[in-house]
Amino acid sequence: MKNTIIRISTAGSVDDGKSTLIGRLLYDSKAIFADQYEALEELSRRRGQDGIDLAMLTDGLRAEREQGITIDVAYRYFATPKRKFILADTPGHIEYTRNMVTGSSTSNVSVILVDARHGVVEQTRRHFFIASLLGIPHIVFCINKMDLVDYAEEVFENIKSGLTKLSEEITKADLYFVPTSALLGDNIVNGSDKMPWYKGDTLMQILENIDISDDHSHVDARFPVQMVIRPQSAEHGDYRGYAGRVAGGSFKSGDLVTILPSGISTKIKSIDTFSMDVVEALAPMSITITLEDDIDVGRGSMIVKQDDKKPVVGQELEIVLCWLNSRELRVGGTYSIRHATNDARCIVQDIKHKIDIATFQQIEDNKQIGMNDIARVSIKTTKPLVYDKYSENRVTGSIILIDENTNETVGAGMIV
Amino acid sequence: MNTHSLQHLKELESESIYILREVVAQFERPAILFSGGKDSIVVSHLAKRAFYPARIPFPLVHIDTGHNFPETILFRDDFVNKMDVDLSVGSVQESIDSGRVTEEVGRNASRNVLQTVTLLDMIRENKFDCMVGGARRDEEKARAKERIFSHRDEFGQWDPKKQRPELWNIFNGRKNLGEHFRVFPISNWTELDVWNYIEQEKIEVPSIYFAHERDVFVRDGVLMAVTDFIKQLADEPVTRKKIRFRTVGDATCTGAIESLADTVARVIEEVAGLRTTERGTRADDKRSETAMEDRKRTGYF
Incomplete structure (x- = not known):
């Protein structure tokens, strides 16, 4: 595009x-x-x-x-x-x-x-x-x-x-x-x-x-699944499509793909849109993918191409976190985490250091993270996430933290 | 203009489809707020595209002030039929009859503000947890500051100072029981984008968007149609003019513009050259400097 x-x-x-x-x-x-x-x-x-x-x-x-x-x-x-x-x-x-x-x-x-x-x-x-x-x-x-x-x-x-x-x-x-x-x-x-x-x-x-044609990642193909489309109508009885927005690289029918985190491989049967005019889908297009095999794919799964570099599948992440709330970040605290189309909970394990955004220096001796502070922290999630480094992909490399009591978005994280 | 806009329309369409799919993934009982205007028509068409080949997995909700242009209601019923989607109607007249609200009186009486009560009753009764709307950020200065996923408390209120930061394309639709969200999939579209999309996708819109002859009079500098719901005064002479409407709302507060644009292509040409904003003809926005902000705070669209 x-x-x-x-x-x-x-x-x-x-x-x-x-x-x-x-x-x-x-x-x-x-x-x-x-x-x-x-x-x-x-x-x-x-x-x-x-x-x-x-x-x-x-x-x-x-x-x-x-x-x-x-x-x-x-x-x-x-x-x-x-x-x-x-x-x-x-x-x-x-x-x-x-x-x-x-x-x-x-x-x-x-x-x-x-x-x-x-x-x-x-x-x-x-x-x-x-x-x-x-x-x-x-x-x-x-x-x-x-x-x-x-x-x-x-x-x-x-x-x-x-x-x-x-x-x-x-x-x-x-x-x-x-x-x-x-x-x-x-x-x-x-x-x-x-x-x-x-x-x-x-x-x-x-x-x-300004040339912005390379601002979306066009390197490794990434497709976070948003939802499954099942028409349950006589006309489309067997249809099972995976709806989402391409987050990197490109997809076309016939591509060999892997579903993560399960690791099962299959082939793309078709790429569907309402107007059926898509030969090759690039970021940031919204499409629906159908697969050759009937396998378990749902919201939070990621479809990637077999030949591309694989994203990380893991539960321990290091992030640079911008804190957006007046209630301070709690080490050992539990938050709800959102990453691409995935939802999980996480524990903040450690604050490595705070970053002084005016001098760009690391602050080691003060680990209180309040509103507008930026820090490098490590977190552990309740289930595996499929992610890239933020520097490689802004969609699959970013997360938000949500306070489970107030439902407010309290942190914005970039995976390092 | 049209050739290059196909590219950017594709990107806008893609973003809106992504948002609509997030709605279905994150909420249990969403609905589209359908006014019969072009923006909610486009949102409905985007929903069709987002879930194709499945049906649109939620109903349309129309808050009916009873002060409609008849063309809009005819269009609505036909549209629901063709789109194969369910429709629920909330009636402001019923809210008045049951004593939930009291009709405004006076020269500029309108049911515009009363709609909020009917809407919130409707949300409660049907346990809707997300109302999808066709509002755009280019329309109005309060809307320019609203999130795409916009939280409403249990009273339906919007608090502009307590908006959740909205980062990347990660939407936070978490809420407590009794609260709901308003979601605006075409936040980033302009009036011209909407018309270009209508042209590109050959979408039907009500006839009152196109130039036609009608009896009108001038009130507070705005051209108003003569209808059963609004009576011109002695110093407001009626003339017959070729006009069209830029927005479709309650007949008592929607003004017209003089226009010869009788096709979508001519409307696009006209909109591209217009020097007033779309809501410049809306009397409901002119009640005060912050009319929209004040209404939104209490739960308006």
């Missing part, structure tokens, strides 16, 4: 001008409608502001408007003739790390704002680290508020080289740098005549042209 949808997440702190940047992106790409614009004009006027406050476009909830903050992930949609964009706007304020993790877990691109006046601050390092941790393949740094530093090339170059150096420690993502003024529209959608020294693309041009 050719990728024509690109998922973007944005990170920046309250004062970096992130909402203004998104407002500008929507406004200059004509994704803002007249009635929205009028509502904003009216609101800005009521508040006695000069002109339009583009930031208000993205601040939707009552609490946000009243307090002038962004409290949760908001999704925005716009399209150019080249692509459809899904933008997750995540707040960058310190206590909202959980929102950034939530908003960017499926992103192709992370757009990180840096205030040109302040350069690389702790917040920037934090956002950069989380984007790297989540394995976001492309990161764009907008060095924003260039208008407040006289559009100086030197300022831009200094920040750029600082970030490039930092990247060596933490990521293999490909990086882009753009000098911008979201407020005045420089290098967002349109170019800038204030910065003739910048020869690169505008933010929009970068987002339109």
Whole structure:
């Protein structure tokens, strides 16, 4: 499948001008409608502001408007003739790390704002680290508020080289740098005549042209079974299909496959969809697979190709865990765990170390894991899971932990 | 636009099918909230595709305000027949007759808010644990912040500040007895995506989505149809215009737009060029700055 949808997440702190940047992106790409614009004009006027406050476009909830903050992930949609964009706007304020993790877990691109006046601050390092941790393949740094530093090339170059150096420690993502003024529209959608020294693309041009065709894993074939389809009708009496979404590689009829965790081998009889037009199924297509042999396959099973590298089947996992809840992680505690289409329970065996996301250092002497903390932990599950490393596959390498008392999602884990 | 959109529609379709299958895997008694509008029609078609060649394994639920355009009800009954799916209807009129709710009075009286009571009664009586809806995040600013699997407490309330983080494509539908979920499989679709999909899959939608002549009047800047449920005032002269509806809701709060778009292809052209949002013609959203957020908190769609 050719990728024509690109998922973007944005990170920046309250004062970096992130909402203004998104407002500008929507406004200059004509994704803002007249009635929205009028509502904003009216609101800005009521508040006695000069002109339009583009930031208000993205601040939707009552609490946000009243307090002038962004409290949760908001999704925005716009399209150019080249692509459809899904933008997750995540707040960058310190206590909202959980929102950034939530908003960017499926992103192709992370757009990180840096205030040109302040350069690389702790917040920037934090956002950069989380984007790297989540394995976001492309990161764009907008060095924003260039208008407040006289559009100086030197300022831009200094920040750029600082970030490039930092990247060596933490990521293999490909990086882009753009000098911008979201407020005045420089290098967002349109170019800038204030910065003739910048020869690169505008933010929009970068987002339109980034090659994301390899962002889904196309290496080893993975098919987590969601459910079994049995029509129980006269017409399709014997039909037994395994419904799911391809999580990696490709499948076609005739492929020799293995069902995990049972290890039984068989052959794909057909790949079915409603329109019956699938020759070869790639990630992230939803399909139904039928098999030559009548064997035990159900939700939580994984179908893999015999010739591909096998995933791990095991009960002891090491994960990097982002903690998302105000109740601390309990060593020895039991949680419900979800992995791909599988459900199990697990015990947290050990906290290896905590990670300081601003310095990227391991913290050995403090093992209290609270909201927004990131730690390396080992867990043991009640039944075998079929998994890959997160760095190899974001679908089969990720898990969530659920508190069994409150049913809240309390942890996001990446298998190492 | 159309050639390239086939690719991205395929990806959106695939995501929605995945979500619908998670619904069946995670809940015992789900249902689709069916309004007769294009979004719930598309969701139903996606469900057909998700479980093919089996039947859609759950019913459609229609909350009927009694203030319908007759075309929508005719369409609904025909649709249920063709799709081979079960339908349950919750009647706002019955909720009024039994004293569960009191009809609004005044110039802009509407049964829009009353629907919530009928809906929650319906959920309780049928022990539904998941209502699948056709809401999209591009529609409205409160919806832009809602999860795909959205938790409702035992009172049916949505708490935007207590939303569970939703990561990767792992959905957490765990809940206590009496609570339920609202699930939105087409969260990531836009109005234009929906119309392109309708065109691509040759999906039928009610005739009121296409340009036709009708008696209308202007109220608060919105074109309203003359019906039995809403009476124009002396200073609201009736004229006959060529119009169509962009959304299908209760006749008392759904506004029309002047339009010549009488085919799906022309609607797509029109929508691509429109400069107002889809819900810009919905009087129910204009009641206050946060009308949708406030209604959602109490259990609205």
